Amino acid sequence: MKDREADVSASDAGVSGDGPSRHGGEAPRPGRQAAVRPVNGHGNGDAAQPKGKTRKRRKRRRGRKVFARDGVQLAAGGKPAESTVPVAGPAVSLKPSNPVARPEVAEQPRRMPVSDLPVFAALDLGTNNCRLLVAVPGRPGQFRVIDAFSRIVRLGEGLSASGRLGQAAMDRAVEALKVCSDKLRNRKIKKARLIATEACRSAANGAEFIDRVEREAGLKLEIIDRQTEARLAVSGCGSLVERDTDGVVLFDIGGGSSEIALIDVSRHRSPRLANHIVSWTSLPVGVVSLAERFGGRTVTREIFAAMVEDVATRLRSFDGRDRLAHVVSSPKFHLLGTSGTVTTLAGVHLELDRYDRRRVDGLWMDGTSVDRMVEKVLGWDFQQRVANPCIGADRADLVLAGCAILEAIRAVWPSERLRVADRGLREGILSELMADDGVWRRNWRNGQRT
Known part of the structure; x- marks a missing residue:
């Protein structure tokens, strides 16, 4: 909502944050391993198979076992899962695979190492949720999610009655934003957009809360207007x-x-x-x-x-x-x-x-x-x-x-x-950030990574 790398379209981040299993907490810490489920009674499914008989089966299966933790999809052994969806045109179903274990095909364009790619981030603090996506560009119109976070904070709790953000609600939001801040500090972010929506827009103390976030979490949030929010939602759902x-x-x-x-x-x-x-x-x-x-x-x-x-x-x-x-x-x-x-x-x-x-x-x-x-x-x-x-x-x-x-x-x-x-606002933000930065034009020529 994750220390993971997953190909996603610029309008389709591979993880969003609205279902119950996605509200869960943070991503696994770097280096943390996902438990590997035994296959056919063995701790390592491939090692237990006779040589020669299952060579093709191993190739098909390698890198495909995916385990969920806190709403994060991790490949077996803690490797990040991969998902790819186009930004425009018919949607393609997400199919987990392991980019590390998958054999290279000569005809495929080479993939630049993630460490060499520019990193972009989008944060959306809403009335109910706090969500973060960190991603790098992939093929034209696509990106790979390398970290994410989602937590229900209910920042707008009691707002409709009092017209103000409540103390407990602000405390919950600040704690979630501190997690986001830590994640962003651990990355070399090229461009980011950190937005706040209706709760901060309409609360009498919304601006005060934004100042508090900057002091305590080190994040400068931008309160966007409703038209911008509608446009970003559209940008996030293009495909x-x-x-x-x-x-x-x-x-x-x-x-x-x-x-x-x-x-x-x-x-x-x-x-x-x-x-x-x-x-x-x-x-x-x-x-x-x-x-x-x-x-x-x-x-x-x-x-x-x-x-x-x-x-x-x-x-x-x-x-x-x-x-x-x-x-x-x-x-x-x-x-x-x-x-x-x-x-x-x-x-x-x-x-x-x-x-x-x-x-x-x-x-x-x-x-x-x-x-x-x-x-x-x-x-x-x-x-x-x-x-x-x-x-x-x-x-x-x-x-x-x-x-x-x-x-x-x-x-x-x-x-x-x-x-x-x-999907939604964060995916729209990432789509616009990457398009405006021209990363897909610079990194690809004639369908090949440069």
Whole structure:
């Protein structure tokens, strides 16, 4: 959310931070080894096999065993896992492999050692989460995550009632940011962007908190406006909008605000999806603020309906909501959600025993499936939500508020297709930092690494 190296697209960091298993703590310390699971009863699966008989099997299997620790995917022996996804065009499923053990193929372009590549970082302090990604550029439009961190801090707890950040909430956030600061100091960072969003934007003491972070954690955070937040969310999800798409409503349901961007690609498409935003809005309501006003632990159907109507009223005042009217009825139109709400529903839909980003990110859900999942979660009491491995205690009191925001969005832009994105602002930041720095133009010539 990890001392690991993984190829990811500039809009697709291999680790995001919205599912319960991703909230976990820090990455393993450098040099820490992941426990190796015995294969066929032996501590070392390859060593136990007879020579000659399994040579091909060993080659296929070598480097593919991946173990999870604190939401970090590590290859056997503690080696980082690798994932690759293109920034634009059809999404490719993430397939773990071991870049160290995989044999080189003569036709493949050579890979520059990670130590020789410029390092970029993106930090997002939101109303609910604190998340960090550190990455190096890969193939054009891709990057490799070499470190990351994610922790729920609930910085916006109590903000909707008091208008101020609470002391305990600020303390939690500062402690998480100190971890991020340590990680950044251990790297030679070429460029970084450290942002704070709605909680710091709207709190009366938001600027004071930013000063405290600089004093105590040594990080200078930038409070971004809502338009920038919407643009970065779009930049982070570019590869999930396929080439034959006409239009998309992308939404990011946050803790204190929800960003919605209408994207029209029916006429042409440039490399930056954010260039095609025709209208956007930022609702000053998110899962934390909505749950605090209506209650999150005990949610009756009447309370849920009231939450949906609260959000729907805000959407009715959005003047640009009809800018995609010419494509909404097209089969090439769909919704794209990037938030803990949609990733949680996707995990419930897949009946996962443990949240798995590789199965969730890029998943398509039809309207009937979304209806069924919302109804299912609405029918659970608080303890049943806690018991679900894709919700857990951290989200049990927030998930229905997120579902209410989702339902209000679906009512305005009805679509039979919803695509789930486990990615967001940090991926968008890294995409823009690397593109603006020109790393892909400098490091590649005619498809070869230079």
